[in-house]
Amino acid sequence: MCQPIIVSGIEVSDKIKQDIAQEVEAIKLRGGKIPHLAAVLVGNDGASQTYVNAKVKACELVGFGSSLVRLPETISETELLKEIERLNNNDNIDGFIVQLPLPKHIDEQKVTQAISPLKDVDGFHPVSLGKMVLDLPSFLPATPYGIVEMLRHYNIPTEGKHCVVIGRSHIVGSPMSILMARNSYPGNCTVTLTHSRTKNLKEITLQADILIVAIGKPEFLTADMVKDGATVIDVGIHRIEDATKKSGYRLIGDVKFDEVAPKCAFISPVPGGVGPMTIASLLKNTLLAVETHDYASQK
Numbered sequence: 312m313c314q315p316i317i318v319s320g321i322e323v324s325d326k327i328k329q330d331i332a333q334e335v336e337a338i339k340l341r342g343g344k345i346p347h348l349a350a351v352l353v354g355n356d357g358a359s360q361t362y363v364n365a366k367v368k369a370c371e372l373v374g375f376g377s378s379l380v381r382l383p384e385t386i387s388e389t390e391l392l393k394e395i396e397r398l399n400n401n402d403n404i405d406g407f408i409v410q411l412p413l414p415k416h417i418d419e420q421k422v423t424q425a426i427s428p429l430k431d432v433d434g435f436h437p438v439s440l441g442k443m444v445l446d447l448p449s450f451l452p453a454t455p456y457g458i459v460e461m462l463r464h465y466n467i468p469t470e471g472k473h474c475v476v477i478g479r480s481h482i483v484g485s486p487m488s489i490l491m492a493r494n495s496y497p498g499n500c501t502v503t504l505t506h507s508r509t510k511n512l513k514e515i516t517l518q519a520d521i522l523i524v525a526i527g528k529p530e531f532l533t534a535d536m537v538k539d540g541a542t543v544i545d546v547g548i549h550r551i552e553d554a555t556k557k558s559g560y561r562l563i564g565d566v567k568f569d570e571v572a573p574k575c576a577f578i579s580p581v582p583g584g585v586g587p588m589t590i591a592s593l594l595k596n597t598l599l600a601v602e603t604h605d606y607a608s609q610k
């Protein structure tokens with residue numbers, strides 16, 4: 312039993328947003344281009360609307376310009392691709408995201424690959440992911456980038472540690488495993504990437520110094536799967552009904568927080584952990600997009 316240090320995404324993301332807001336002020340003073348992030352939202356999914364609204368609000372907070380492009384659930388793939396082309400060619404927009412998931416009749420891979428790599432602030436384009444693997448400067452996928460920044464902020468030791476990632480999605484688990492294995496800080500871990508075909512998962516998680524849980528199953532990680540003194544980062548977000556809340560629901564993660572926390576040296580909560588960091592990373596990537604465009608135009 313120990314008193315864990317709570318890895319607060321709210322604290323870290325507030326600091327990042329303050330730094331970005333200062334940078335925007337400096338850009339204004341030198342008469343530069345104010346960063347502008349656009350978000351494309353297809354359909355009326357409640358969770359997606361909440362995420363997109365939070366992203367737009369964060370832009371306003373730091374002084375970025377923002378646009379929300381709302382499109383109907385029934386939009387064809389061709390029409391959506393045309394909209395993406397318009398955003399690619401719009402000089403006022405430095406970066407944009409297409410909120411996932413998309414309706415079933417639209418191929419997400421096609422959409423992701425249609426976004427200009429220069430405006431790919433979600434970091435999902437193959438060019439961004441390829442650069443990440445090669446350790447070249449690039450837009451890092453927003454959620455793994457946020458986790459790296461949390462580990463850095465709390466000075467969590469990573470070198471030589473065994474990091475176990477649960478989940479191998481293209482947007483979280485896989486890029487996370489690559490970042491944790493990089494020859495830098497945070498990184499230099501020995502990484503095990505686990506998924507639904509992994510045998511004896513508990514034997515593996517019990518060896519983890521750092522556990523990054525992105526499985527998408529509410530409270531999946533229980534205390535008996537965690538070694539004493541581990542660092543646990545919970546990526547999951549689930550809405551569960553709760554009549555005591557005004558909204559009618561509350562958020563929980565992929566980790567059974569109350570029983571896992573006493574075993575940990577560091578643990579991130581849900582809400583208030585990885586979620587706010589994902590948004591902060593998106594803002595960081597948008598700032599990087601402006602700098603990259605400036606550099607490209609000066610060449």
Ligand code: NAP
Binds near residue numbers: 549589
């Ligand atoms: P996903 O695409 O559904 O991937 C889930 C992964 O978990 C898959 O790789 C799957 O393996 C693996 N898995 C399923 N059952 C397993 C088992 N029994 N043992 C080991 N691995 C298993 O999920 P995602 O998009 O990465 O998201 C994960 C969670 O994070 C969700 O709750 C999501 O809402 C949340 N999320 C949060 C943020 C944020 O900003 N906080 C951002 C993104 C996602 P297979 O590949 O074999 O199917």
